[in-house]
Amino acid sequence: MNTKKLDYAEIALDLPLNRTFHYGIPKNLKKNTEVGRRVWVEFGNKDKVGYIVGFADKSDVSKVKPIKSVIDQEPIISQKMLELTKWIAETYLCSWGEAIAATIPAVLKKGKVSVKPRSKEKELPALPKSSPHVLTDEQKSALDKVLLKIEKQAYCAFLLHGITSSGKTEVYLQAIERVLEKGRTSIVLVPEIALTPQTVERFVSRFGKKVALMHSGLIGSKRYAEWKRIKEGSAKIVVGARSAIFSPVSNLGLIVIDEEHENTYKQEDAPRYHARDVALMRARLSNAPVILGSATPSVESYYSAWQGAIELLKLTRRIDHRPLPRVKVVDMRLELAMRKKLIMFSRVLIDTTDKVLAKKQQVMIFLNRRGFSTYINCKKCGLVLKCKRCDSVLVYHYQTKSVVCHYCNWRAAPPDICPHCKSAYMKYFGVGTEKVESELARLFPAARISRMDTDATSKRGSHEAILGEFKRHKIDILVGTQMIAKGHDFPRVTLVGAVNADVTLNLPDFRASERAFNLLAQVAGRAGRGEEPGEVIVQTYAPDHYAIRSAAKHDYERFYKEELEARKSHSFPPFTHMIKLTLRARNERMVVENSKKMKEFLEHELKEKGIEIMGPAPSPIARLRGFFRWNILLKGKNRSIMSEALKGALTRYRSTSGVILTVDVDPVSI
Ligand SMILES: [Zn+2]
Ligand SMILES: [Zn+2]
Known part of the structure; x- marks a missing residue:
């Protein structure tokens, strides 16, 4: 690209302003300006870090300021990442600069040139090396399809739908092995490193130092050091949470997203991207296959598979041949009729807990309290x-x-x-985990009981401590929220009880049934991971609800069919896309009035575009940190048409000061 003759650089800034800015290129900096490098520029009397995204031979702005200095010796953002971040900006309605900033470590955003890691602390646990396992026929046929695309260096999205313990991870590992042999790199996303230690360990034990771990605990210079190791090519496999999708790998050969249905893949602050959708786009730009793996795929992904946009691969059998645990659904309406009062634990849950404790086995009691x-x-x-x-x-x-x-x-x-x-x-x-814990203590005075939820584990490392004690059988009954539903293996757990399965089912959200089904399926997967068969008891006031019935029968297909019907009849995703606008201010009246004005404005602007506007209504978290919050929901068939129309409308909208507006495209909750 001959750029040296051009006089202006197009600069993206990490600001919520939906445009790029022209800056003049001083003569002495001409040979250093290059797309993908950072620069210092003046913006509103302040020095800011900018990213060069293009060049221009003229500018409409009358007084163009010059670039102050060029920070980098070489581009830190590749052409492909620029394309990807541009797509993120257009899709999720943030600025290009905000999208770029989301992809690089914090120290680089602040304009630092390079940072020395303070200590050479070893990040990876030393683990004995593991070898590839012999695959089952199902695993082999799934792997072969992926390998074909790896060989061809072709984009293809796979949905690996495998029941718990069906060996999905081994398929990922062997696909990555082949990518390594080809001299290419892989990115593996997991919902949360701290909550999935066993999955992470398997990658480290197979590939050792070739693995880089990107997790939220890595901050400052350590994060930068890991980022650099990836950029320079000494780490070939990146395992990490959501933001690891932006790892600066070159020669990308495969992306894996484990537990693809998890909400943690959605970023809740700007840019509000969904890592699954970003992964699909990144894979497409890199001509690489992508595997979405789950025992309970998101309705969106499964629907895409049915539509043919994603190729479905199935693992229907457990590798250890252990049967799935028996799930008993207890109708709490009958308990009430029998015992003439409201109770927390059914007779059968109490009796079974007694039996399990007598056999020196362990119990998990689960309650999803979204208070x-x-x-x-x-x-x-x-x-x-x-x-x-x-x-x-x-x-x-x-x-x-x-x-x-x-x-x-x-x-x-x-x-x-x-x-x-x-x-x-x-x-x-209104029952919470604490109340459950104290009621259990009353019923089982001899049992050692512990609780795990965000309140009990706010201290760093405390959930590892609780899980460690539970693993060593220092705890008999573990009470917890969805945190305990994640992929831990506790061979002595033979009973899992879900105290009130309806809590999730009755969230005011169109994804409530899906979430309830996923959670119950996950919770049920915790029982009977050892020699003894496991049992699951689900208490509910809605025993006939399809989410509960299909979870009890481990029947994803049945759940999916009924859920799809429900979504269709109210035209919710995947039949539509949604955009959530949230207005917030400390003054409630101001929020309500502005929300109403906003709705009128949007109706005027968007009604021709086939976009339905719902609300305004208070947000489910109607008041947060002193702010009152109201939502307006947009619903439409085509995401890019909606995003573009809304972007246009918002440039014409003048908000009253004091009311803050945020836009969330494809929100995971309302
Ligand atoms: Zn009634
Ligand atoms: Zn309504």
Whole structure:
């Protein structure tokens, strides 16, 4: 590219301004300016780091400021990463500079040239080297399909749908082995390094020092050191959480996303990208295959597989031939009828716990407490109050003593008697893990009980400590939230109890059923990983709900079919795309008024484009850190049309000061 004659550089800045800026190139810097390098520029009387993304021979701006200095000796952002970040900016409505900044370590964002790691601490645990396992026929046929694309250096997206213990990881490992032989690199994404230690260990024990671990605990100079090791090519395999998708590998040969259905792949701050979608785009730009793996694929991915955009690979048998645990669904409405009072633990859960403890085995008790949403549930017939228009669960608001739909803002006073069966057992759900723990202590005074949730593990390293104790059998019963549902192996656990499976099911979110199914399937996978067969007990007021029934039968297909019907009838994703706009301010009236104005404005701007506008309605977390939050939801068929139309509209929108607007494309929760 002959760029030396051009006088202006196009600079992207890490600011929420949807444009790039022209800066003049002083003569003495001409030979140093190159796309992908960082520069110092003046912006609003401050020095800022900018990224050179292009050149121009003229500029419309009258007083163009010059570039102050060029920071890098060579590009730190490759042409492919520039393409990828541009796509992120367009898709997720952030600036190109914000997208670029998300891909590089913090020290580089601050304009530092290079940093020496403070200590040469070894990041990787020393593990004995493991060798490839002999594959089952199913594993082999899945692997062969991937290898074909690796050989051809061709893009292809695979969905590896394998039940728990069916050997997905071994397929990843052997595919990576081949990529290594070809002299190429791989990126492996896992939901969270700390919660999936066993998966990470398998990569390290197979590939040793060729692995770089990118996790949130790596900060400052250590993160930069790992980044540099990847960029220079001494690490060939990157294993990490969400942001590892931006690793500066060259010659990319494969991307693996394990547990692809997990919400942790979605970034909650700008740029609000979904690592799965970014991975598909990066693989496409690199002519590399990508494997999405899961025992419970996201409805979106499975739908893509059915549509033919993704190739489906199946592992239907466990490699150890152990049967899947038996799942017993307990109808809590019957418990109520029998015992004439509301109870936390069913008879069968108490009796089975007794038996398991007597055999010196372990129990996990699971409760997903997403405390902010309180739904109203008839304990006699199981009815949950829902919005007639949106099918969304109505949320009880203490302050106004009303039930509210968080999609369309429909409101009413909560009924005293059940509209379905006329009973007076309308209860507000509100049991947390602490209460479960104390109730267990009362029922099983001799048992050693411990609790694991975000409150109990806020101290760093404390969840490793609790899990370690549980593994060494210093704990008999472990109570926890979804944190305990992740891939740990505890061979002595023979009973898993889900105290109230309905908590997730009744989140005011169109993905509530999917989440409930995933969690139950994962929780059930914790039982019977050793010699003894496992048992799972699920307590619910909705035993006939398809998410509960199919989870109990380990039947993903059945769940998927029913869920797809439900999504279709209310035109939710995957049949549409959604964009969530959140307005927040410390003054509630200001938020409400602005949200209404915003909605009117958007209706005027977007109605011709076939985009449906829902709300404004309070966000499910209606108040956070002193800010009142309201949402407006957009729904439409085509994501790029929606993003572009909204981007255009927002440039014309002038907000009242004090109200902050954030835009989330393809949100994972409303
Ligand atoms: Zn509604
Ligand atoms: Zn009822």
